[in-house]
Amino acid sequence: xxxxxxxxxxxxLPVKGRAGVGKGTGPPTGPRKDGASKPTRxxxxxxxxxxxxxxxxxxxxxVAMKEERVSGAKGGLVELKVSGWxxxxxxxxxxxxxxxxxxxxxxxxxxxxxxxxxxVKIKKSQVEGTDLIVKVAPDDALxxxxxxxFGWAGTNVSVQRLGGxxxxxxxxxxxxxxxxxxxxxxxxxxxxxxxxxLNLSGLAQDEELKNxxxxxxxxxxxxxxxxxxxxxxxxxxxxxxxxxAVTSVSLANNDLTDLAAVTxxxxxxxxxxxxxxxxxxxxxxxxxxxxxxxxxxxQHLILTGNPLEQNEPNYQKxxxxxxxxxxxxxxxxxxxxxxIAKKTRTVDLxxxxxxxxxxxxxxxxxxxxxxxxxxxxxxRAALASHYYDNLSEFSYAxxxxxxxxxxxxxxxxxxxxxxxxxxxxxLKRIQQLPARQxxxxxxxxxxxxAMAMLPIxxxxxxxxxxxxxxxxxxxxxxxxxxxGASPDGVDGFLITVHGEFSELDTTTGQPKKRRSFDRVxxxxxxxxxxxxxxxxxxxxxxxxxxxAFEPETVDAWTEPAPTTTLAPEPAAPGLPAGLQxxxxxxxxxxxxxxxxxxxxxxxxxxxxVGWNFVxxxxxxxxxxxxxxxxxxxxxxx
Amino acid sequence: MATPLTETEYTKIAxxxxxxxxxxxxxxxxxxxxxIKTFYVPTITQDNGRGLPNITYNGELFLDxxxxxxxxxxxxPRTHVEVQSVNVHVLNPTTKxxxxxxxKDAERSMSLIVQVSGSMRxxxxxxxxxxxxxxxxxxxxxxxxxKQDHGRQWLIQSQTFRFVV
Numbered sequence: 001x002x003x004x005x006x007x008x009x010x011x012x013l014p015v016k017g018r019a020g021v022g023k024g025t026g027p028p029t030g031p032r033k034d035g036a037s038k039p040t041r042x043x044x045x046x047x048x049x050x051x052x053x054x055x056x057x058x059x060x061x062x063v064a065m066k067e068e069r070v071s072g073a074k075g076g077l078v079e080l081k082v083s084g085w086x087x088x089x090x091x092x093x094x095x096x097x098x099x100x101x102x103x104x105x106x107x108x109x110x111x112x113x114x115x116x117x118x119x120v121k122i123k124k125s126q127v128e129g130t131d132l133i134v135k136v137a138p139d140d141a142l143x144x145x146x147x148x149x150f151g152w153a154g155t156n157v158s159v160q161r162l163g164g165x166x167x168x169x170x171x172x173x174x175x176x177x178x179x180x181x182x183x184x185x186x187x188x189x190x191x192x193x194x195x196x197x198l199n200l201s202g203l204a205q206d207e208e209l210k211n212x213x214x215x216x217x218x219x220x221x222x223x224x225x226x227x228x229x230x231x232x233x234x235x236x237x238x239x240x241x242x243x244x245a246v247t248s249v250s251l252a253n254n255d256l257t258d259l260a261a262v263t264x265x266x267x268x269x270x271x272x273x274x275x276x277x278x279x280x281x282x283x284x285x286x287x288x289x290x291x292x293x294x295x296x297x298x299q300h301l302i303l304t305g306n307p308l309e310q311n312e313p314n315y316q317k318x319x320x321x322x323x324x325x326x327x328x329x330x331x332x333x334x335x336x337x338x339x340i341a342k343k344t345r346t347v348d349l350x351x352x353x354x355x356x357x358x359x360x361x362x363x364x365x366x367x368x369x370x371x372x373x374x375x376x377x378x379x380r381a382a383l384a385s386h387y388y389d390n391l392s393e394f395s396y397a398x399x400x401x402x403x404x405x406x407x408x409x410x411x412x413x414x415x416x417x418x419x420x421x422x423x424x425x426x427l428k429r430i431q432q433l434p435a436r437q438x439x440x441x442x443x444x445x446x447x448x449x450a451m452a453m454l455p456i457x458x459x460x461x462x463x464x465x466x467x468x469x470x471x472x473x474x475x476x477x478x479x480x481x482x483x484g485a486s487p488d489g490v491d492g493f494l495i496t497v498h499g500e501f502s503e504l505d506t507t508t509g510q511p512k513k514r515r516s517f518d519r520v521x522x523x524x525x526x527x528x529x530x531x532x533x534x535x536x537x538x539x540x541x542x543x544x545x546x547x548a549f550e551p552e553t554v555d556a557w558t559e560p561a562p563t564t565t566l567a568p569e570p571a572a573p574g575l576p577a578g579l580q581x582x583x584x585x586x587x588x589x590x591x592x593x594x595x596x597x598x599x600x601x602x603x604x605x606x607x608x609v610g611w612n613f614v615x616x617x618x619x620x621x622x623x624x625x626x627x628x629x630x631x632x633x634x635x636x637x
Numbered sequence: 638m639a640t641p642l643t644e645t646e647y648t649k650i651a652x653x654x655x656x657x658x659x660x661x662x663x664x665x666x667x668x669x670x671x672x673i674k675t676f677y678v679p680t681i682t683q684d685n686g687r688g689l690p691n692i693t694y695n696g697e698l699f700l701d702x703x704x705x706x707x708x709x710x711x712x713x714p715r716t717h718v719e720v721q722s723v724n725v726h727v728l729n730p731t732t733k734x735x736x737x738x739x740x741k742d743a744e745r746s747m748s749l750i751v752q753v754s755g756s757m758r759x760x761x762x763x764x765x766x767x768x769x770x771x772x773x774x775x776x777x778x779x780x781x782x783x784k785q786d787h788g789r790q791w792l793i794q795s796q797t798f799r800f801v802v
Contacts, residue, residue: 270761270764271764293714293760293761293765294761296760296761296764296765296766324766349695349713349759350708350709350711350712350713351694351695351697351708351713352695352697353695353696353800354695354696354697355696356696357693357696357697357698393726393727395724395726396724397722397723397724397752397754398722399721399722399754399755400721401719401721401756402721402722402754402756402769402802403756403767403768403769403802404802405802406802425724426722426723426724427652427655427656427722427723427724427725428720428721428722428723433645433648433649433652436648436652437644437645437648440648440726470799470801472693472696472797472799474691474693474795474797475687476691476775476794476795477689477794478728478729478732478748478777478794479728479729480728480729480730480731487731487733488732488733489729489732494750494773494775494795494797496771496773496797496799498771498799498801516801516802518752518754518771518773518801520750520752520773520797522728522750534728535726535728535750537724537726537750537752537773539722539724539752539754539771541722541754541769544769544801544802545802548768548769548799548800548801548802549801551696
């Protein structure tokens with residue numbers, strides 16, 4: 001299809017086998033020395049329509065326009081003679097094939113691969129005997145002269161300069177410049193702008209490269225591909241444009257046994273989406289190993305027609321694991337879009353994301369977390385007197401540079417941290433000792449005052465929105481002992497909480513901005529609550545989403561110590577037959593919400609009435625006045 | 638609590654230590670993985686999962702630094718860490734009896750708790766996946782530090798790491 005529209009008939013070998021990443025056509029192989037090829041036809045679009053499109057395309061590009069004007073100002077057009085075309089298979093056309101020749105020349109001489117796309121325009125043309133005399137802007141002449149010897153409609157055309165201003169740069173060009181130009185020509189010829197496809201298949205069969213004896217010696221063959229990649233890089237102003245211009249590459253039919261010769265592709269086009277490596281000689285997975293963890297954007301890979309298929313029949317599994325975004329391998333689905341969405345943020349790491357490591361004792365840590373965040377939202381002064389004493393320390397640090405939610409749900413705004421920065425103790429920013437000293441708060445009152453200056457918050461419900469939380473806990477030795485009975489310190493808890501909150505609008509009470517936080521508590525024994533906060537450090541950052549907390553695998557894994565989850569665990573015999581754990585959890589959560597009781601009291605209450613919710617509420621009403629203060633989530637005011 | 642140090646001195650020691658420690662620790666993760674285990678206290682085996690050091694990494698528990706280092710050396714692709722936020726508190730100002738303690742000893746008789754927020758690039762520079770992380774450490778003085786001050790001044794007793802973005 002592409003060949004027809006191009007009018008380029010010298011198509012090389014079709015890619016063998018199945019589904020190519022491009023459109024399954026082979027590459028154009030350069031100037032033809034033999035005339036044996038298919039006749040050209042007009043293509044899908046009429047010549048006028050095509051020219052219209054080309055003109056439009058060039059007209060929309062400022063750079064090209066500017067260059068034309070500049071060169072026009074230099075004065076005069078370059079005159080070129082095109083010959084050898086009149087015996088073509090298009091000679092039967094009404095105009096002897098002239099209009100399709102012009103169209104082909106313009107298209108082929110245009111440079112489409114690069115930051116400065118340039119559409120060549122033949123300004124004037126005239127048939128003189130067997131020659132076609134064309135006039136073009138000086139900047140376009142080079143592109144047309146490069147076409148000398150190219151095959152068109154079964155013939156080889158020659159292009160020669162007749163007269164007009166000579167472009168300065170077209171003068172004495174070094175051998176290196178010539179090679180560069182040649183490689184550029186190869187890339188141009190093998191690039192399809194519409195599909196962003198660079199077809200580098202069957203390079204050894206490329207007539208132009210053969211003429212240059214590229215593959216005749218080992219040294220030129222090994223330098224060729226890196227040099228071509230370098231030329232490709234130089235064609236673009238920056239990697240972004242390059243990655244956007246080429247999204248598919250075929251290296252099919254290149255007799256590759258490993259990646260040594262072509263490995264630079266992964267540096268030049270690291271964001272490639274489609275890659276065809278079919279019909280090469282890759283024998284083992286290890287021969288592809290150097291591209292493991294490269295091409296992280298790769299969506300479709302073709303490896304058919306390699307000895308690998310026979311040697312390592314299960315190679316697909318490894319390949320799929322190498323490329324986290326791979327959707328199709330050899331045209332067969334490797335991952336669904338759903339799989340990808342789920343895994344977008346999790347790479348195949350040697351430290352897989354696991355569920356919370358929560359090592360509690362007697363539910364102390366769990367009880368603390370539930371109570372603390374409910375209190376932080378509801379009444380920070382009461383919270384302070386409940387958990388912090390005269391030696392408790394609190395400080396917070398703002399990380400304004402933190403990564404945001406990959407799904408981009410919350411925008412960053414200028415000045416969005418203003419209300420927080422005054423007391424932020426991020427040591428990366430706060431260098432002066434007095435500031436470091438004054439931004440750490442010790443004692444109930446200082447802590448309460450500092451926390452009062454932070455915006456009103458609403459944290460998600462721990463029970464019903466557990467996936468928005470990541471809470472981990474462990475024992476920590478050497479926590480200072482208030483009583484002085486243990487000079488070496490006592491065992492305490494180290495609790496790490498990652499989560500999110502919404503700031504509430506002070507007038508409407510409606511949730512405004514969402515933010516994420518990380519908080520580390522060290523708890524020691526003592527205080528009115530049975531535990532006291534020794535240390536509380538909070539990091540505030542832009543909203544980062546909750547997807548990072550999703551465990552990669554839910555199946556069992558071996559772990560040195562038993563863990564418990566934050567979800568309430570009804571004692572096995574405690575639940576009546578037929579009651580699902582999830583239902584029980586929901587009842588507990590509802591009862592907590594309705595009564596303000598803590599988790600363990602709510603659970604006990606439900607237990608006593610046989611898990612009848614209404615019965616539990618009634619029971620609560622009867623015993624309410626007799627319940628101790630610590631039966632309630634909100635600290636006793 | 639009799640101690641020869643002022644509040645400001647505590648803050649200075651804690652913040653200086655934290656900054657120095659963070660610099661060398663994350664450099665080692667990326668560039669000197671063979672030295673990772675030297676950042677942790679020697680292994681103490683205890684029942685009930687309470688041995689030390691306690692390294693919790695994305696929810697996985699390591700109870701000795703050697704196996705943690707091994708994972709980094711053998712399996713972790715190239716990483717680049719950008720620390721964006723650091724904070725530190727003195728966890729316990731007097732891990733040893735302080736009566737009649739000399740000033741120099743007092744400086745090394747405390748434990749610290751450090752909180753870090755940053756990003757980690759995994760694999761290819763500029764191209765590899767970028768993750769946000771939160772890391773926290775309990776640091777204790779190196780009890781086996783020789784007279785010539787060979788070895789690290791502070792060691793990790795407990796660590797909790799998570800990718801959070």
